Amino acid sequence: MAFRLYSTESGKTEDFQPNCPGEVRMYICGPTVYNVIHIGHARSYITFDILRRWLEFSGHEVNHVQNFSDVEESITRRARKLGISPEATAERFIEEFFLDADELNLKRAHAYPTYSGSVPKMIDIIKDLMDSGVAYESGGDVYFRSDGGKKFGRLSHTDLQESVAGGFELPEGREDPFDFVLWRKHREGERFWDSPWGKGRPGWHVGCYAMSSSSLGECFDVHGGGLDLIFPHHESILLVSEAHTRMPVCNHFIHNSFVTLGRKKMSKSSGNFVTVRELTDKYGGGAVRFYVLKHHYRAILDFDGSGVEKSSEEYKDLKRKVEGLRSTSGGNGSRSEEISMRIEQAESRLREAMNDDLHTDRALVALLEFVNWAHDEADGFSKEDAERALQVVDQFDKILGLF
Numbered sequence: 001m002a003f004r005l006y007s008t009e010s011g012k013t014e015d016f017q018p019n020c021p022g023e024v025r026m027y028i029c030g031p032t033v034y035n036v037i038h039i040g041h042a043r044s045y046i047t048f049d050i051l052r053r054w055l056e057f058s059g060h061e062v063n064h065v066q067n068f069s070d071v072e073e074s075i076t077r078r079a080r081k082l083g084i085s086p087e088a089t090a091e092r093f094i095e096e097f098f099l100d101a102d103e104l105n106l107k108r109a110h111a112y113p114t115y116s117g118s119v120p121k122m123i124d125i126i127k128d129l130m131d132s133g134v135a136y137e138s139g140g141d142v143y144f145r146s147d148g149g150k151k152f153g154r155l156s157h158t159d160l161q162e163s164v165a166g167g168f169e170l171p172e173g174r175e176d177p178f179d180f181v182l183w184r185k186h187r188e189g190e191r192f193w194d195s196p197w198g199k200g201r202p203g204w205h206v207g208c209y210a211m212s213s214s215s216l217g218e219c220f221d222v223h224g225g226g227l228d229l230i231f232p233h234h235e236s237i238l239l240v241s242e243a244h245t246r247m248p249v250c251n252h253f254i255h256n257s258f259v260t261l262g263r264k265k266m267s268k269s270s271g272n273f274v275t276v277r278e279l280t281d282k283y284g285g286g287a288v289r290f291y292v293l294k295h296h297y298r299a300i301l302d303f304d305g306s307g308v309e310k311s312s313e314e315y316k317d318l319k320r321k322v323e324g325l326r327s328t329s330g331g332n333g334s335r336s337e338e339i340s341m342r343i344e345q346a347e348s349r350l351r352e353a354m355n356d357d358l359h360t361d362r363a364l365v366a367l368l369e370f371v372n373w374a375h376d377e378a379d380g381f382s383k384e385d386a387e388r389a390l391q392v393v394d395q396f397d398k399i400l401g402l403f
């Protein structure tokens with residue numbers, strides 16, 4: 001069975017084919033580093049960690065890149081409150097990110113480009129867009145011509161012009177309300193760079209496009225993030241890349257769904273969130289990961305404390321049973337035939353679940369059932385039987401990363 005993955009652009013689950021056989025280039029939109037991450041962010045990093053693990057398990061080499069957005073007003077505001085520079089603030093929360101990432105057992109990406117480290121490349125791209133006439137300068141800012149919004153909609157599948165049929169106030173300096181910022185004129189207190197358009201900094205979309213294409217080349221395989229990044233972020237990146245190279249930035253846009261709290265989307269800016277740190281301090285990273293993976297990545301995860309509590313108990317029980325199998329010295333009996341059948345069943349359920357758009361929820365059920373069975377029957381196992389059972393558990397764990 002081929003690996004099938006849901007594509008935001010086609011709105012369908014499709015056979016996944018990398019551009020170069022055996023190699024997958026994948027870019028994930030990373031956090032803006034002004035605070036510790038919340039469980040909504042973590043879900044995205046766990047989703048793409050799972051995608052990477054499954055691709056590697058299936059024999060692909062994966063080149064995994066994740067950026068840090070380290071230049072933003074929110075960082076400047078936080079820096080003022082902390083009484084340190086925006087640079088030191090960003091550095092501090094990059095370190096905090098890695099503490100959470102390690103606790104959640106996320107594989108380290110192969111590269112972590114930063115916005116501040118990629119500005120010359122961003123300026124080159126903006127210059128090229130100016131030369132080809134798709135960008136224009138206005139009072140020290142530079143905008144991308146979005147053609148009245150007609151160019152949007154390929155990922156969001158919405159007609160923007162219809163959505164503003166009742167009227168839309170034209171923001172100052174723009175030819176059209178849908179034009180987006182490529183270069184932003186310097187404002188007091190913000191970090192800035194020199195450019196042909198004066199002091200300022202590049203916009204968010206051209207920033208991510210520059211970081212991804214300089215790390216992975218043009219038209220790589222997967223660009224991933226949460227659903228809220230589809231519009232305007234990923235749609236704008238797509239327009240920038242096609243104007244710059246005549247090619248889409250990537251072949252597959254993949255998005256994980258939201259985490260909600262009290263049925264409202266979890267977000268840092270609204271203050272409606274639970275941090276990863278609060279949960280891992282209480283339950284440990286494995287239990288938090290287990291909780292997230294019980295939900296398919298495209299289903300909304302409505303966070304609730306009692307759900308995490310219950311998951312944490314299930315996770316502890318699973319771990320205890322696996323440890324029991326590891327320490328068993330084995331008896332005289334042997335169940336080798338039945339074990340072979342159970343192993344085959346568990347492995348085929350794992351492959352089927354993961355190949356079908358990364359159904360970790362179903363993979364977990366298969367793991368729990370196998371471990372429960374092995375635990376109940378362990379008294380009749382030889383040492384070799386227990387070892388074979390553990391090999392299957394280890395296979396699941398390579399993909400799910402729980403222990």
Ligand SMILES: [Zn+2]
Binds near residue numbers: 208
């Ligand atoms: Zn991005």
